[in-house]
Amino acid sequence: MSILKEISENLQKGKAKIVKQLVQQAIDEGIPVHQILDEGLLSGMGVVGEKFKRNEVFVPEVLVAARAMNMGTQLLKPLLAEAGVKATGKVCIGTVKGDLHDIGKNLVKMMMEGKGLEVIDLGTDVAPETFVETAKNEGCQIICCSALLTTTMGVMEEVVQKAVEAGIRDNVKIMVGGAPVTEAFAQKIGADRYTSDAASAADCAVELCSA
Amino acid sequence: MAVVKVNGKPIEAPAGSLLSDILPENSIETPCGGRGSCGKCRVIAYGMLSKPSLEELACLTAQELSEGLRLACCTRIEGDCAVTLKAAGESWIKMDNELPELELHPAFTRYGAAVDVGTTTLAACLYGADGERLAQAGGPNPQRSWGADVISRVEAALKGEGPALARSVREGIGELLCELSHKAGIGPELIDQVVITGNTVMLYLLTGTGPDSLARAPFMADRLFGEELAAAELSLPCIHGTVYLPRCISAFVGGDITTALVYSGICNGAGTKLLADVGTNGEMALWHKGRLTCCSTAAGPAFEGAGLSMGLPGKEGAVDHAWVKDGSIVAHVLGEREPIGICGSGVVDALACLLELGILDNSGFLEEDPFMIAPPVCLTQQDIRMVQLAKSAVSAGIRTLIHRAGITCREIDELAVAGGFGSYLDVGNAGKLGLLPEELVQKVRVIGNAALSGASMLLLNRDLRKYSESLAAQAETVDLSTDKFFMEAYTEGMLF
Numbered sequence: 246m247s248i249l250k251e252i253s254e255n256l257q258k259g260k261a262k263i264v265k266q267l268v269q270q271a272i273d274e275g276i277p278v279h280q281i282l283d284e285g286l287l288s289g290m291g292v293v294g295e296k297f298k299r300n301e302v303f304v305p306e307v308l309v310a311a312r313a314m315n316m317g318t319q320l321l322k323p324l325l326a327e328a329g330v331k332a333t334g335k336v337c338i339g340t341v342k343g344d345l346h347d348i349g350k351n352l353v354k355m356m357m358e359g360k361g362l363e364v365i366d367l368g369t370d371v372a373p374e375t376f377v378e379t380a381k382n383e384g385c386q387i388i389c390c391s392a393l394l395t396t397t398m399g400v401m402e403e404v405v406q407k408a409v410e411a412g413i414r415d416n417v418k419i420m421v422g423g424a425p426v427t428e429a430f431a432q433k434i435g436a437d438r439y440t441s442d443a444a445s446a447a448d449c450a451v452e453l454c455s456a
Numbered sequence: 457m458a459v460v461k462v463n464g465k466p467i468e469a470p471a472g473s474l475l476s477d478i479l480p481e482n483s484i485e486t487p488c489g490g491r492g493s494c495g496k497c498r499v500i501a502y503g504m505l506s507k508p509s510l511e512e513l514a515c516l517t518a519q520e521l522s523e524g525l526r527l528a529c530c531t532r533i534e535g536d537c538a539v540t541l542k543a544a545g546e547s548w549i550k551m552d553n554e555l556p557e558l559e560l561h562p563a564f565t566r567y568g569a570a571v572d573v574g575t576t577t578l579a580a581c582l583y584g585a586d587g588e589r590l591a592q593a594g595g596p597n598p599q600r601s602w603g604a605d606v607i608s609r610v611e612a613a614l615k616g617e618g619p620a621l622a623r624s625v626r627e628g629i630g631e632l633l634c635e636l637s638h639k640a641g642i643g644p645e646l647i648d649q650v651v652i653t654g655n656t657v658m659l660y661l662l663t664g665t666g667p668d669s670l671a672r673a674p675f676m677a678d679r680l681f682g683e684e685l686a687a688a689e690l691s692l693p694c695i696h697g698t699v700y701l702p703r704c705i706s707a708f709v710g711g712d713i714t715t716a717l718v719y720s721g722i723c724n725g726a727g728t729k730l731l732a733d734v735g736t737n738g739e740m741a742l743w744h745k746g747r748l749t750c751c752s753t754a755a756g757p758a759f760e761g762a763g764l765s766m767g768l769p770g771k772e773g774a775v776d777h778a779w780v781k782d783g784s785i786v787a788h789v790l791g792e793r794e795p796i797g798i799c800g801s802g803v804v805d806a807l808a809c810l811l812e813l814g815i816l817d818n819s820g821f822l823e824e825d826p827f828m829i830a831p832p833v834c835l836t837q838q839d840i841r842m843v844q845l846a847k848s849a850v851s852a853g854i855r856t857l858i859h860r861a862g863i864t865c866r867e868i869d870e871l872a873v874a875g876g877f878g879s880y881l882d883v884g885n886a887g888k889l890g891l892l893p894e895e896l897v898q899k900v901r902v903i904g905n906a907a908l909s910g911a912s913m914l915l916l917n918r919d920l921r922k923y924s925e926s927l928a929a930q931a932e933t934v935d936l937s938t939d940k941f942f943m944e945a946y947t948e949g950m951l952f
Contacts, residue, residue, distance in 0.1 A: 300837045303820050303844060305950050343672030345937035348946075369938075370673055395611040396671035 248274070249285040252317065256289030259309030265316040278324045282361065286317045290359030294444035297356075304352065307443070311355035318358070332363035334454025337379045338389040339367030340423075341400035346393035349423055349443065353389065356447035362454065373403040377411045385417065386454050389446070390436075392423040401426075402434035418453045422446055458504070461538040464598035464628035475501060475528040475539060483541050490529035497528040502638060503537025506530075523639050538631055540595050553909045555916070556721065560587045563700065563918040564649035569636060570915045571629055572712060572908035573597065573654030573662060575606055575736050576760055576769075577876070578628055579908050582636040582647070587916050591639035598628040599661065604757055605736060606657040610667045613660075622664040623691075629662075630693050647694035650687060653702050653911040655710030655737065656680075662690065663701070675707040675935075682711075682925045702914060703925045706933040708752035713739050714928045715910025718920060720872040720903055723748060723927060728867050730854060732892070733874040733906070734881075736760055738850040741931070742857040748931040749857055753849040756842060759800035759877045764839045765826070768797025775802035775830050776880055778809050785809045787830035795830045801880035803843060806835060808885035811952055818952045820844045847891035848949035854893055855949075856942040860934060865895035874906035890949055 246254075248271050255263045264286075271281045293310045296302040336357055340350050347369045354364045365383055367375055376388045388408065392398035401421050408414045418437040421430075431439035438453065440446040457468045460478060469478040476490055476497055484497040492511030502524050508516070509530040516525055528539075562568060562585060571580040574597060581592040599621055602612045613621055629652065630644075637644040652662065659681055660667045669678045682703030687694045702711035713733060722729035723743045731741045736757045741750035757763045768774040772791030775798040779786055785806065789795045798806065806829045810816035815823045820841065826834040858865060871892065873881065879902060887897035903909075914920050936942040 300841060301821060303841055303950060305947050306819060308947050345673050345935075347937075348943070394607050394672070396607060396614065397673075 249276070249281065249288075252281070252285030253289035253292070256286060256310055256313045256317070257292055259306065259313050261309075261313040261316045264313040265320065268317040268320050272320065272324065278321050278328055279330045282318070282321055282325065282330075286314050286321075287359060287361055290314050290356070294356050294359060294447060298442060298444040304348065307352055307355060311359065314355075314359060333361040333451055334387065335363045335365070335383065335385045336387040336389055336450055337365040337367055337376060337383065337385045338391070339371035339376065340369045340391045340393070341397055341404065342370055342372050343400060344392045344394055344397040345369045347391070349393065350391040352443035353391065353422065353446045356443045357389075357450050360447045360451045362447070362450055373400060373407040376404050377407045377413065380408070380417050381411060381413050387418045387420055387450055389420045389422075389450070391421075392426060395425040398423065398425055398430065401436065405435045420446060420449065420453075458533050459536045460533060461627065461631065463539070463541055463595050464624060464631050465601070469533055471533055471535060473533055475499065475526070475531045475533065478533070479528060479539065479541070484528050492527055492530045495527065498525055499528045499531075500524045500540040500635060501526045501528075501531060501537060502634070504533070504535030505537050506532035506534060524635065538634070540593075540631060540635060553719070553904045553906070555719075555909060555912055558913060558917050558920075561917045561919055562587070562649075563651070563915055563921075564647070564697075567637075567640075567642060567647045568649045568651070568915045569633055569647050569694075570908055570911035571632065571650060571652045572905060572911060573625060573629070573652060573658040574712070574907075575609075575655065575658065576600065576604070576757070576762075578632055579905060580629070580632040580636055581908065581912060582640055583912065583915060584640075589912075591636045593632045593635040593639070595628065595632065598624045604762055605754075606655065609661060610657055610671050613667050614671060618661070618664055618666065621661045625658070625662050626691050630691070633693055644693040645695055648697040649700065649915060650692065650694060650697060651700045651702065651911040651915045653711045653715040653907050655712050656704040656707055657710070659701055659704065659711055670707050677704065677707040680704045680706075680928070682921075682928065700914065700921065702911065702921075703928040705750060705928045705931045708737065709739050709741075709750045709931070709933055711928075712907035713741060713750065714924050715908075715914060716874050716903075716906035717741060717748075717910070717927060718913055718924050719906040719910035720874065722870065722872055727869040728861075728863065729870045729872065730857070730868055730896075731872045731874060731906075732850065732854060734759055734850055734877055734891075735875045736762075738853055740850075740853045740857055742861060744861045744863065748927065749860065749934055750931055751853050751857060751934040751936050753853040753936055755846040755849045758803065758839075758842045758846040763842055764798065764803065765836050766797045766833050767803075767839075768799050770799040770801070770876065770880060773797060774799040775806070775833055777882065778802060778805040778829060780809050780812050783813070785813070785829060787833070789830065795833045798829060798833050798835070799880075800877040801882065802829075803835070803839075804885050804889060804891065805882055807840070807843060807952075808882075808888045810835075811888065816840065816952065820950065820952060843889075844950045847889055848946050851890050851893055852942050852945035852949045853936060854896075855945045856934065856936060856939055859941050859945075865893055868896055868899060871896045871900050872903050872906070873900055874903050876905060878902050879904045888952075890952060
């Protein structure tokens with residue numbers, strides 16, 4: 246088995262320590278860093294994402310796989326910067342003001358990182374202004390908002406409005422998600438995309454960034 | 457046109473029509489085709505109705521008729537009337553427990569009632585001045601048409617539906633009080649005190665309090681009750697009576713937990729004891745060294761039979777227990793009939809069987825999806841995922857309270873499990889699934905609808921009110937959504 250395939254398979258099983266060792270070994274063997282990232286780490290996380298979409302694996306497996314991926318990317322990060330490899334895109338993400346539930350948001354973040362996107366995590370209870378300012382200052386292509394409560398999802402509309410007011414709406418796509426959110430709601434508030442699960446959200450973000 | 461109130465919801469119907477023709481689809485069963493021979497379409501009905509038919513006299517005992525039982529396929533509407541869709545023997549949830557010995561010092565002079573307003577169901581009982589329980593009654597919470605969970609009701613109230621939500625639950629409680637007094641042969645106006653317990657959102661909606669503070673972080677309730685109102689203010693049929701609403705602990709730990717704590721007795725003495733109420737929301741409380749900490753988790757309705765592909769409340773036709781015999785699953789069905797769905801206790805057993813047979817692995821992956829439990833009743837992969845979220849929320853909540861007190865499961869003397877679902881739960885299987893921490897299984901005491909029993913105690917001994925209020929006031933609520941330990945326990949706890 247090639248070492249990249251080994252990295253991918255160990256990542257899928259959540260074996261963080263082994264993944265870290267293998268990534269170091271691949272670097273030492275002189276395999277190009279972007280290839281380690283794409284064919285090792287991201288390919289493994291892609292498999293986990295697909296399985297999650299099909300309900301074959303669940304939240305705990307995604308979390309341990311993401312932890313293993315992080316161990317690998319930590320080694321790669323400085324080398325990627327040195328080699329001038331850029332992320333596929335840049336996203337800022339958070340749960341909207343008044344909402345403290347962040348498991349879903351964390352899953353989306355991990356899946357997005359698993360697709361090679363750079364993700365700025367704004368945490369929970371994030372004010373609409375913070376989303377917009379971060380997108381503006383950091384040059385994010387996407388703002389990604391999450392809400393778990395029907396009573397807080399209305400804040401997403403304010404995020405869209407603030408983006409318009411700040412004059413960045415044409416440059417930034419807004420993605421929304423969370424248990425009570427629907428496609429119709431996303432359209433009503435003028436968001437760009439709604440996705441129903443974390444893996445689809447990551448696919449959608451990649452698509453938006455490469456468009 | 458006559459107005460027929462069905463579980464508190466008014467329906468217009470032409471006089472002369474049969475109850476079975478106007479009741480919502482699937483609300484009753486008529487396997488005999490409405491010929492009055494099978495007795496399956498029993499409902500509780502009173503008001504302007506036809507006299508019992510010969511078929512009804514053959515099917516129903518004098519006792520049942522006196523309790524207001526009728527056959528929907530034989531009873532004609534002659535004017536305004538009210539129907540409760542819960543035939544005798546259909547609901548299998550234990551409604552009220554035997555109360556512990558308590559000094560009788562009632563808060564009422566003639567008759568008193570205790571009511572538990574659950575998000576999903578209402579339950580009530582009636583007492584006489586000598587402390588004897590005269591009747592009990594229950595039914596669905598008519599607010600259900602606004603959504604199954606508390607947040608969707610809060611949302612509806614914020615959108616201006618508050619008055620309609622208040623009216624709906626008040627009518628539901630009113631019907632129960634009428635049913636109770638009818639069963640006891642008294643007039644509802646003779647009830648002079650009602651103790652109404654419920655979670656914080658339910659009490660807000662009942663009293664028409666604006667629930668803005670319950671809708672978003674930081675979730676600081678601006679009204680905690682522990683107060684007495686005139687029954688007329690809530691448009692209840694006991695027009696001269698008063699209503700006592702027990703004190704809530706916080707936005708998501710309500711008066712129902714306060715009364716459940718009173719009934720459970722876990723706060724009596726120096727021991728270290730836990731209470732867990734497993735419903736749509738799981739609430740837990742820990743009594744340790746004279747301090748009370750509690751928390752609430754959104755378990756979701758999986759254990760109340762809702763949300764699963766073939767989920768059913770605990771009633772006839774529901775698989776309520778299952779076990780492995782000679783390598784395959786054997787299921788018991790409530791009412792000893794053809795299975796039509798599965799209820800919370802059945803789900804717990806079924807999952808334990810699937811794990812034992814290796815059909816379900818510890819990650820929650822189901823080998824055969826869907827898997828037949830008792831044809832046509834099956835469980836799907838999606839169902840398993842819902843149960844994983846629910847059971848993990850409950851056990852992680854319990855573990856977080858224990859962790860924050862700086863103790864371990866070994867130091868817990870008792871875990872009191874409350875809630876309708878708890879009464880039928882196989883505690884050993886709950887431990888195997890990780891719904892309850894396995895180390896605590898030997899220490900479980902099942903206490904049924906403790907919220908209602910506690911409300912009855914506050915009714916029968918008014919001195920307990922002060923005690924319950926101080927208990928609620930001193931309790932500390934842990935916010936789980938920002939608790940790191942909880943998040944870890946929650947994700948780990950999803951595995952089997």
